[in-house]
Amino acid sequence: MWWARLKALIIKELLAVLRDPRGRMVLIGPPIVQLFVFSYAATLEVKNVDIVVFNQDAGRWGAELINRIDGAPTFRSITRVDNPEALREAIDLQQAIAAVSIGPTFSRDLATGARADLQIILDGRRSNSAQIVAGYLNQIVAGLGAEPASGTRAGPVAIEVVPRNWFNPNLIFQWFMVPNLVAAIALLIGLVVTALSIARERELGTFDQLMVSPLRTHEILIGKLIPPVLIGTFHLTVYVLAAALVFGVPLRGSLFLLYGSAVFYLLAVVGVGLFISAMSATQQQAILGAFLFMVPAMLLSGFATPIENMPGWLQPITLANPLRYFLAVVRGVFLKAIPAEEVLNNTWPLAVIALITLSAASWLFRRRLE
Structure with missing residues (x-):
C-alpha cells in the first residue's frame, strides 16, 4: 500500500x-x-596569439628565431617594429600579449656560447595567458639554443628532455x-x-x-x-x-x-x-x-x-x-x-x-x- x-x-x-x-x-x-x-x-589553452618583435640583430640566428615563432601553430601573427617605443605601445594598447626584443649581439653570442641578449615582455593584465605564452616562447628559444651553429659553436652539450604525458598523451x-x-x-x-x-x-x-x-x-x-x-x-x-x-x-x-x-x-x-x-x-x-x-x-x-x-x-x-x-x-x-x-x-x-x-x-x- x-x-x-x-x-x-x-x-x-x-x-x-x-x-x-x-x-x-x-x-x-x-x-x-x-x-x-x-x-x-x-579552455585553458592559449591560441591565436599576436606577438611583437623588435629585432636589432643582423645575424642568422635572430632571423631563425623569428621564423620559428612564426611557424609555431600557437602564434597567429608577428608584428615587426623598429624601435622600443613601438614595442611598448603595442603592449599598452593590448595589440599583442607578448613582445620579443632581440639584442644586437644575439647571433654572435650564440655562436660563441656566451649568454645571448634576448628579452621577453609580457602583458601582466592577462597574467595567466601571458605565462603560458612565455612557456611557449621559452621552449622555442631553448630549442634554438640547443642547436650548434654549423657544428662550430662552443659551449656545453645540451641535454634534450622529452616529456611524456600519461592518460592524455x-x-x-x-x-x-x-x-x-x-x-x-x-x-x-x-x-x-x-x-x-x-x-x-x-x-x-x-x-x-x-x-x-x-x-x-x-x-x-x-x-x-x-x-x-x-x-x-x-x-x-x-x-x-x-x-x-x-x-x-x-x-x-x-x-x-x-x-x-x-x-x-x-x-x-x-x-x-x-x-x-x-x-x-x-x-x-x-x-x-x-x-x-x-x-x-x-x-x-x-x-x-x-x-x-x-x-x-x-x-x-x-x-x-x-x-x-x-x-x-x-x-x-x-x-x-x-x-x-x-x-x-x-x-x-x-x-x-x-x-x-x-x-x-x-x-x-x-x-x-x-
Missing part, C-alpha cells in the same frame, strides 16, 4: 516538472548547451574538460530540480494538500528525492554518451563503478537541494539558495584549480564538497581506469555527505510542519 502511495507521488513530481514548458526547457536546453559551450569555449583539452562537466552539470540539474520541489508546492498552494494526503512525512521526502535522482541519472547517461561518441574521450574504466558512485553523489546533491527547498518560501529563494551553494562548490572542487594550491585553512572545507569526490571518480573512470578500491575511497565520503544532508533536510522539513 505504501508503495502505491509513493509511486503516485513520484509520478506526480515527474509530471510537475515535465509538463511545465519552462521546466522542460531548464532540464533539456541549458545542460546540452553548457556541455558544448564549456567543452569548446572554456596529446594533451587534448576536451579530455580534461568534458569529464569535469559530467559531474558539474549533474550537480546543477540535481540541485535546481530538488531545490524547486517543495518551494514550488508552497508557491502554488498545493503544499497543504500534500500534508493532508495519506502520505507520511518520510514518504513525501522519498517521493521528492527519487525523481531528481532519476533525472540526474538520465543526464549523466547523456553526458557519458556525448563524451565518448561526440568528443572522443576514452572510457577506460568501468561504467558499473561510475554509476554506483553516481547514485551516492546524486543522493548527496539531492540532500542539499531538499534542505534548501525546505528553507525557501518561494521558487526564487530556492534558485538563489541553489546558486549560493553551487558556485563555492565549483570553486572548491578542483574543477579548475588543484585543491593542493588552495590555502591551508581552506582545504579542509573542501572535504564537505560532494563534487570534489565525484570529479575524481569521473576523471579516473574515463582516463585512468581506476580500480574499485579507489572508487570506493571516493564514494564512502559521498555516502556520509548524503546521510548528513538528507537527515538535515528531513529534520528541517519536519520542523517546518510543526
